Structure formats: structure tokens, C-alpha cells
Amino acid sequence: MSKKKHQIDNNTFAEQEAEFQSCLERIIGGVQLPPREIQLFEQDVRKAVEYYISSSLTMEEAFERIGPDIFGTFYSEPDPNEWYPLDSAAKIYPLSMTRSNMSMYRISANMTKQVVPEILQLALHAVIKRFPTFATTLKRGVFWHYLDARRKRFTIEEEENQPCSPIKVNTNSDQVFRILYFNRRISIEVFHVVADGYGGMTLFKTLLNEYLRMLGEPTTVADDILDISEVPKPEESVNAFTLTDKSKNTSGYGNASALQISGKRTKIQPAQLLHFIMQSQDLIQTAKKHGTNVTGFVLSAMFLAVKSATKETKGTFQIQVPVNMRQYYPVRTLRNFSMYAIVKIPYENVVDMETLIPMINEQLKVGTSKESLDQMAAMTNKIVSNPGVKYMPIGLKGIVISRIIKYITRKSFTATLSNIGAVKTDFFGNIRSFEAILGPVNSNEVSCGLVSYEDSIVLSITKTVMESAFEAKLYEVFTSLGIDVVIEGNNL
């Protein structure tokens, strides 16, 4: 909590110290951690109460707002049997990560008011106990990595590094996700080892809901916001890949190299982050006019943009489109359960939207079908259950498997487009927009995340090179079709 934004009358608080201590004891009594940790929890509560008092609440009202069960009995020594093997898709992430490149993604919410870090910190304490797979730390076994229960204070941080920068996971106390705040923006950055966009978004929305409740704003009840007073459900932590239909055919990750946008990778990654903020209805109507959906339309614009951003003239553009498999299976896992479709268009066929859209529609239909995704899931299961891979010591896996995967996936896509879809939860005017940002990867130079909320839709572009031809063309395509675009992003 760096900036002190609220003027607190310390004398008033000193007079109420006894009342504070007695209220504090009631909510912190269940915490059974070392004294140093308890002291930190106490400081968090104190800062929040100071904020409430500076906002004209009484001590009693402040504690009522915080709630009696914020810590519960969660913060005590975890059961030694509480741990989670990585799901089938996550197994590769810790093997292929490097100090400077990890599979991270970020979801941000732009609030209408300045973020209050003191309250956000308490909201995280309240929410994390409902998400046991996030309340973990990454550990290394003989054959595979795993997530081990972690019962320490989970912290928020003020944003000061590049978006999706690697997360430190090498000690007992390291988190596998980050909650960041900056001015009016709250973000969650998740290491893909723990969850996909669905899991991250569920935690994030639940956190935002609790944060707004603690600020005295109206809250919402929705399917995708978990009730934090509930006990975590076992189905939320299953490896859902094992539940997929056993496809006889497997289709895999082996792809020919794809054409890349030109430019030299910068040492600092990502090189640039841009948000194209548009009106949802504009984009939906324009897509409809072109006989496709939003994903198909944005893909066609991306194909035109990558063509103008590459110096190559021969080859194929390949755009990866992650697909949430929960649409085909009635599972509510908060872990990874996504596969992807690939849309491939040869260089010479990228001419204009009219010719691109039928090809994209056709490939999306096949690529996002249950059969196709099942085949890919079957391939994933087959790889991780192969005895040669399964029983290979982790040190050797790190050298052999990670190099094979890096070789196969290197430059295998031109770009990625992840459409998170519409956030339908009502936050009663407290949030202006959401953003979905994919971290830089080795497989391609440009990644895009798309998410809509109320009447705004944000296309977030993460690039590993500085050259601006890609976004300039994309901007030109959208504006030439009458779509109003406002560009935001980081200034480098």
C-alpha cells in the first residue's frame, strides 16, 4: 500500500483502539499462522478500518462491512493431503518456462473510481479461501510439478512492471497469480499452470464483487461469481481432460512454421501493449453485415493486418484461436480446460474481407467442433500418459521434452486471438470496461485478447516487436468500415 490517500485522525483511532482490538479478535481468532503472519493480517484490517473511518463510518460499521467471516478457519496449517497434480495441459508450462518467459495472462477491469488498495487487500483475503487451487504454490516432484496448498497471506501489489511479466515461483511462499492495481484499474495476472481464462475470470469477478461489497456498493448474484461463504466444491478442481470422450483419432501440435510479422524482438517483453476500444454494437453489426460473428470478423481483420506487417511473400498465416471446452462438457472446473483451433490461410489468398470470411467461417466451424477438440485433448492425454514421458525424471524432462515442445511450437503461429466473450455480470456502473491480455510467447509475435462488457468491446494487442505496421493496418481496416476506435495502451 504505497500511497496514503486518506487523511486519518490518529487521535480518534487511538481512542477507539480497545474497540478495534476486540472487534479484530473476533474476526482474526481463527487464523493459526506464525505471529509474524498474524501481525500482517492485523495491519491489513487496521488499514481498511482507517479507510472506513476516514470515510465517516463508525468502528462498528467498519467491521460490519468487513464481515465476521473474512478469514474463517482457512488460514491454518493445511492438510498435508491438500495438493493438486497439474492438469494435462498445464504440465508443459513449468517445463518450458524460462526466467524471462512464462505463460502468463492478464484480465483487467477499469473501474469508474480510484482503486482503494486497503479494501482490495481485504477482499482478496476474503475470496481466496473459496479458490483452493489458486491458494497454492508450485512445487517440483520426481516426475511432474504439482500445486501444493499454501496458507500464507496473499498480497496485492501496485502495478510497476510490464504487463504479464514472469512471476517468481521458486520459494515456498510464492503465489501463482498476482492481483495488481494502478489508478482506476484492477488486474489479475495468472500463471497458466493454475487456470485458463475461465478460472482466472471467475476468481477475478468474485474478487471484484467482494471488493465492491466492502466499499458499500451494490453486489450481484450470478452463476459465474462464486459464493465465498460456500465450501469449495471438488468438481472445481478436477483435471477435466480426463473426462473428455476418448477419441480414437488424435490430432496434435505439429505445425509447419507460420509466417510471422516482421521486426526484431525487443529485450523487454512485451514490446507493446495496445487496446482498441470499440462499441460492441458497431462490431457486432459490422460482423453480421459480413456474414460472420465477432471472432470471424476480427480474425479476417487480423489476417489483413499480418499480411501488411510481414516482409515475406510465400507461406501460410496461421492464427490460433483458443476454445473453451466447457461448452461441450458440463464441468465447472476452475483449472485449464481449453484447446484451440487453427485458422490457416496461404499468403496469396489474403486479399480482402469478402474472400477471407468464408474461408475463416469454414475453418472455425471444423476447428471448434467437439470432434476436433476431443482429438486434440486425446493427443494431450496421450502425451502425458505415455510411460516414456510419464516416468522420465523431471530434470531430464526439463531438458528433453521442453526442447521438443519448443522446437515444435516455435513460430508455429502467426498470431493468437483469444475471445473471452461478453462479461454479462452486472457491476452496477462501477466498471467501465474489461481487458484480456495474453503474455508474450515463443510461438508467435502478436497475441490478441477480446472481451466485451456492456457497450464496450476491447481488443488488446500484445506484440513482441516494436514495428507498428500490424496495428496501423488493423486500425485502418476497422475505421474504414465505420467502426469508431479509441486506442489505449502502455507508452514505450
Next chain:
Amino acid sequence: MRICKCCNAKVGDSFDNCPVCGSKIEIKSEESNYPVYKCKRDITTIYLTWSVRVLIILTIISVVVNIAVGGIPWSLYVITGIYLFYKIFLSRNLVEANLIQRFLSVVITVCLLMIIIRLISTEALNVQIVIPNILFGALVVSGGFYFYDFQSQKSHILPIIFTIGVAIFSIAILFFLFGIIRWPMIVLGGVSLFIIVFSLLFYRKSIIAEIKKKIHT
């Protein structure tokens, strides 16, 4: 929000230059949407990269000089020293870089390097005495630390099991293959057995749970 005078793009408050055409945008809002990044590049990565480069150059120089001047293979000791320096100060696991693991991996590396030096060099080095002594000390220190701070350290059981395995294996090799038995070997075997028995008596449940996690497939 501002409008670029050059290309008419509507751009946010964070930019100094228009992201579409690159031209300068003059009026900048006070409240930017992104922070000015403090650390432009990961200092640790730069430090590690340059340190490793320097160590590689030192290694090559020592070997070349040793070959050029002849005599005893002293460059082996230099390489050993450089490698240990790397292992102790520069090498870090990306996952579970804990003190016990680092300490025991350095100890085992030292033992291996001593055996290699003994095999290559003609100088007398009594590895049958020295190595069991080193392993004994390492097990006492790491085992003591492990049980002293058991709640925090319990997941770091593997390096201790591995070191006990190495200790028992080397005792067995020396005894059964070469018929050698020295007092440090007996002491090392004793402390290894003590750690196993102590663990099973007092921490059986936790340690079995940790081992299950570690060996899951």
C-alpha cells in the same frame, strides 16, 4: 482521450506518440493509464548472463594456459572452483530453489568433483575418508535444519533422501566391491539410519504425504 493531428486517430492518455502513425502528441494528460516502468529489464537475468560469460572465459583461459605451460593439471582445480562458484552463487532452480536442495546439491557436486580429480590427477587424495566426512557433515546440518523448521521445510525431503541414498550406496560400493571399511563410513551409515528412524518415529504421516506428492505420476 486526444486526437492525433497527423492521422486523426483517437488515442488514450498514456501515449507520447501516436501508436498508428508515430507522430508526436503534444498535450499529455496527468493521469496515465500505465505506470512508468521502474525496472526496464530484469537485472537478475543480466547479472546471470554476464557472470556466466565471464566464468566461461576464465575456464577457457585456465585450460589454455595450463596446456601451454605444462606440468600438473592445476586447471582442474580452477574449473572445479569456477563450477562450485556457479553452483553456489549463480545457479537457481526456477521452482523450489530452497536452501536444503542448494546446499546438498553443492555437497554432492563437491564429492563427484573430488572423485573425478582423484581419477585424473596423480596427486594423493584420500576420498575414502574425505567424502564420507563431507557427507556426514552435510547430513547433520541439513537434517538438523529440516527437523528444526519442519513445518516450513517438510516439502524439501527429496534432497535429504537422495543424499542418504548416495551415502548408503557409496558405503555399499566401498565395502562390498573393494572390501574397504573406515570409521567415517560407519559414522555416515549411522547418521543416515538415525535420520530415517527419527523421521519414521516422529513425522511418519507428514513425510509419507510429502513423498506421495513428490513421486506422483
